[in-house]
Structures are given as C-alpha cells and as structure tokens.
Amino acid sequence: MTPRTILKLALVPLVGAVFLVRNPIYNIRIFLLMLKFGSESETNILRAIDCLPNKPAPTYAARLMYTFFWIPELAQYAQRFFERECAHEDCPDLYLEYLATGYRMREMPEQSLAICDELTVRGYPRMDVVSRLRGIAMIALSRYGEAVLQFRGALQQQPDCAEAEYGLGYSLYNLGQHEEAQEHFYRAAELSPYYAEIVAESRNQSPN
Numbered sequence: 001m002t003p004r005t006i007l008k009l010a011l012v013p014l015v016g017a018v019f020l021v022r023n024p025i026y027n028i029r030i031f032l033l034m035l036k037f038g039s040e041s042e043t044n045i046l047r048a049i050d051c052l053p054n055k056p057a058p059t060y061a062a063r064l065m066y067t068f069f070w071i072p073e074l075a076q077y078a079q080r081f082f083e084r085e086c087a088h089e090d091c092p093d094l095y096l097e098y099l100a101t102g103y104r105m106r107e108m109p110e111q112s113l114a115i116c117d118e119l120t121v122r123g124y125p126r127m128d129v130v131s132r133l134r135g136i137a138m139i140a141l142s143r144y145g146e147a148v149l150q151f152r153g154a155l156q157q158q159p160d161c162a163e164a165e166y167g168l169g170y171s172l173y174n175l176g177q178h179e180e181a182q183e184h185f186y187r188a189a190e191l192s193p194y195y196a197e198i199v200a201e202s203r204n205q206s207p208n
Contacts, residue, residue, distance in 0.1 A: 062095060069102040078102055086115075093124050100133050109137035128157035128164075135167050147171040162192035 065081045068074035082099040085091050100115035116130045116137070124130060135150035151168035154161060169184030189196035 062092075062098065066098045066102070069098075069105045075102070075106055079106060093119060093122055096122075097124070097126070097129060097133075100130075104133060104136055107140065109140035112137045128154045128161065131157070132161065132164050132167070135164065135171070139167060139171060142174075144171040144174045148175070160191055162188045162195050165191060166195050166198070 062082075062085070065078045068078035079099075079102055082095055082102060085095050086099050096115050096119050100112045100119070103109070103112035103115065112133055116134050119130050120127070131150045131154035135147045135154065138144070138147035138150060148168060148171045151164045151171060154164040155168065158164065165184045166188035169181040169188060171181075172178075172184065173181035185195075185199050185202075189199040
C-alpha cells in the first residue's frame, strides 16, 4: 500500500472510536489486520474483522463498515457491503438507514430516497431520521418545496436537530423566504457549534 493509503487507513480506528466507544481496542486491531490483508475490497476488510479474537457481533462489523463512508478511499467498499446485506428481505432496518446515509454521503440522492421509501414501508420507528434524509436528498435534487415538508416533519419528531433546522433554513432561502430562513439558520447555530461556524462565515461574506 502507498503511504497515502496507510495514512487514510489510520483514520479508521479514530473515526470508528467515535461510533464504537465501548470497544475502541477492536479498531486498533482491525487497522493492523487491514495493513496485513490490504484494503482492496470489502472482503479483505471483513476478513480482518473475522480474525479478531472473540469475534464481535455482526452489528459491530456493520457499524465499522458504516464509518468507512466518511473515508473516500473506502466508501465504495462500505456501499457494496450494505447493498449486499440489504438485498436480503430479513436485513435489519438499521442497515437500510446506514445505506441511505451512505448514499447521501456519496451524493446519490435518488438511491437514498428509494431506501427511505423502503424504511417507511417497513414502519421504521426513527422516522425523524428518514424525514431528514429525505429532506437532504430533496435539496440535492433542487426540490426545495418538498424538502421543507420533510425537514418540518423531522423537527416535529426531534425538535433539537440542528441538521434539520439548517436544512429547513437552506430550503426556505432557496424558495425566497429569507426572513424565515434566517430564523432557522440561527436556531441551527444555537444547537450546534458546527452550524454556528457556517452561519458566522455566511454573515461575514454577506455584502453590507
């Protein structure tokens, strides 16, 4: 592997630790095993997981694969893994959520919407997540009116979701409803330092 690939793989245990606080040592072991087997396919990544002592539950492997969506060099392997797993009728609903989120990360809004529809049919209890993912996909497709409806629905179920607040503000702004959009931008900034920084930068770049 090239030094660049090794550097990227070094992010795996760090990113994985955020999602898998209870078993952080597994992330280090997986990283070392991936260096041994290489990362040319999701098969080798899963092979590394299989070599762990006291092999963790399948959900652990899924959660680790999910973190790979945030690493461009590994995102394609995560996508293939979840597409294969979600092809089974009895796949966990959570895997579908991971795949919908992965499609969002990979800028594949239509595919994300299709998975959201399946989650709705299944009666997935986290409909706030489904509505938020739908809203983000609608923005990517420039369907701002529909995005507004989805983000409002998400906020009804989870009022303190900064991403939904910002998405709602962004959609309203693109519909010309600037005053109401600003209210949601500021609300997002109150809920999250990440969006506070974005809002602050936008204000600084606005003409006086």
